[in-house]
Amino acid sequence: NAGVTQTPKFQVLKTGQSMTLQCAQDMNHEYMSWYRQDPGMGLRLIHYSVGAGITDQGEVPNGYNVSRSTTEDFPLRLLSAAPSQTSVYFCASSHPDGYGYTFGSGTRLTVV
Amino acid sequence: AQTVTQSQPEMSVQEAETVTLSCTYDTSESNYYLFWYKQPPSRQMILVIRQEAYKQQNATENRFSVNFQKAAKSFSLKISDSQLGDTAMYFCAFMATGTASKLTFGTGTRLQVTL
Numbered sequence: 001n002a003g004v005t006q007t008p009k010f011q012v013l014k015t016g017q018s019m020t021l022q023c024a025q026d027m028n029h030e031y032m033s034w035y036r037q038d039p040g041m042g043l044r045l046i047h048y049s050v051g052a053g054i055t056d057q058g059e060v061p062n063g064y065n066v067s068r069s070t071t072e073d074f075p076l077r078l079l080s081a082a083p084s085q086t087s088v089y090f091c092a093s094s095h096p097d098g099y100g101y102t103f104g105s106g107t108r109l110t111v112v
Numbered sequence: 113a114q115t116v117t118q119s120q121p122e123m124s125v126q127e128a129e130t131v132t133l134s135c136t137y138d139t140s141e142s143n144y145y146l147f148w149y150k151q152p153p154s155r156q157m158i159l160v161i162r163q164e165a166y167k168q169q170n171a172t173e174n175r176f177s178v179n180f181q182k183a184a185k186s187f188s189l190k191i192s193d194s195q196l197g198d199t200a201m202y203f204c205a206f207m208a209t210g211t212a213s214k215l216t217f218g219t220g221t222r223l224q225v226t227l
Contacts, residue, residue: 031213042116042203042217043157050212058214090157094213098145098164100205101215103157 002026006091006104013081013111021076021107023091031094032074033101036060036087043090049074050096081111114139114206118218125194126226132179133189133221135204143209146180146187151201151220160202163187191223199225 007022025032033048045058047066055066063085065077074093078085088108092101115138125131137146148160163171163180170178175192191198204218 033214035215035217040219042219043215044217045214048212048214056212088155092157096213098162098207098209098213100145100147100159100162100207101157101213102159106155106157108155 004104023074025093029093034076035090114216116218120221122222124224135187141208145207147205148189149203194225
């Protein structure tokens with residue numbers, strides 16, 4: 001049972017480049033989310049999904065797109081990378097039962 | 113909107129001692145969950161303990177327990193018999209029921225366990 005798998009684990013981008021962070025879960029969780037972690041700020045919600053075909057914005061959605069075509073996958077797209085998007089990104093999934101999220105191992109992204 | 117405050121950026125405790133990490137939150141919701149997550153140097157986010165707001169009994173998980181004071185909106189984590197492996201960043205998080213499991217995190221407390 002792999003849980004939540006994020007790829008890549010590390011990435012360096014140049015300003016203006018685009019890329020997709022991949023996230024897949026094998027627990028048949030309905031809910032999936034993307035968070036970013038910055039020093040001194042905890043984790044902040046970027047986008048979330050309550051099921052295939054349904055997504056919504058979180059606290060810091062600007063510069064990011066998501067889609068959810070299947071229950072298992074929830075990719076995060078950076079449209080035009082900026083240095084302010086340098087961060088650690090976490091994907092997470094859960095059932096709608098209040099038992100909390102299972103997190104992926106994170107992606108450290110550096111935009112130069 | 114909810115806010116979660118962790119007022120202790122860093123703490124240190126000796127091995128085998130007990131330490132308490134503080135967390136306060138602000139919400140107008142009546143039904144919610146509270147969590148403590150641990151983030152060791154490996155970066156992995158690990159769920160430590162969970163509390164349902166409608167339950168008065170404090171949650172416990174082995175050496176980890178909480179002191180949940182709903183009226184005061186306080187949710188502290190007590191770690192007993194601290195071990196070197198407890199060295200990590202600890203995050204308090206809030207989730208209102210019916211909000212698509214959206215978590216609001218505090219800024220974290222870095223705990224160092226020393227010999």
